[in-house]
Amino acid sequence: MKERAISGDRGVLVLAEHERGELKEVTLEVLGAGRKLADKLGDKLGALLLGHDATGLAEPLGHHFADVVYVMDSPELEIPSASSYLAPLQHFIAENQPRVLLMGATPLGRELGPRLAARLGGSLASDCTILDVNEDGLLLQTKPAYGGKVYTTLICPSSRPQMATVKPGVMEVKPPNADRRAQMVRVTPVMEKTPVEVLDFIKGDPSDVPLEEADIVVAGGRGVGGAANFGILEELAGVLGGTVGASRAAVDEGWIPFEKQVGQTGKTVSPKLYIACGISGQIQHVMGMKDSRSIIAINIDVAAPIFKVADVGIVGDLREVVPALAELLRQAVKEGTIKTVGDVTKALRS
């Protein structure tokens, strides 16, 4: 690997992603991981907050364990985009030489991370699920490989900062400490003219979100019994703001397109909530969804292997259970008793 100008031993940095005035959950997850790394390294944890009039987010970043929040404010940074973030981050890193830079493996992080690494002449480990440091203070970047059959740990000894994107929904959000305050440092962003102009940010329909990025997946298998019955899964996904997935058996039957397949030869997903309906839980399917934060399984067979990986198991006919669940959750959402994905799992446990 070529020798680099940046020596990089100053702290752990997390890119704070936000949308319409709120920090993204993945940022809170990454901050928790960053705190652990910073403590082990005896370093400071910094958060990079780029935006326009977003200073109010510095406080929650402090509550979520950042020691320092670097605020870069510009109207050009109002709509988050890889093109507008690139130059300010490149200059900030060159000047401050952080040891580690972490960001969520979100659409922004997935575009920004590689572009930034290329500009810095460095490296990037994408979609990490575990982060740690070794005895030499090097970042251990662990991620699933070969369709989740093995975990690979990467180190980048000569690359600074050591850059990684973190898969959303895998790491825990640590409970915030409202007494913590971060030091706020204003930084003038170095902007550059880019060929891309972002005109607006329009949130898509959650059911159109690619499977790998969905917070909630309602997946159906052979037990769904036909293409028409996927309608009840879609209804449940609609109530929860999620999207529909499937086992290979359902895809092979022609009930749902291949891009919805989860598993060894389909997509690997790690949503906050995975609801497996009429899926037996064969290893090739489980490989693609086992990293989901919470798993609910609905199956008529009490001995179905899917119950071994499920946090909540419902033994019953999905054609009755799924519409009943949708109705129950619709009511709960209306009454305001369910606001987060965690509330769904809690409601189903009780």
Ligand SMILES: Cc1cc2nc3c(=O)[nH]c(=O)nc-3n(C[C@H](O)[C@H](O)[C@H](O)COP(=O)(O)OP(=O)(O)OC[C@H]3O[C@@H](n4cnc5c(N)ncnc54)[C@H](O)[C@@H]3O)c2cc1C
């Ligand atoms: C090389 C290879 C790669 C593969 N890749 C994948 C992959 O990427 N993804 C994948 O999913 N599979 C994959 N498979 C296939 C995998 O081995 C299983 O055959 C497949 O996952 C089974 O799908 P299923 O669970 O929907 O069907 P089944 O195993 O037939 O299970 C159906 C389940 O539905 C339940 N059920 C039936 N009726 C109802 C009802 N009314 N209500 C509730 N429950 C009901 C049954 O009790 C049963 O548990 C692969 C296989 C190979 C060999």
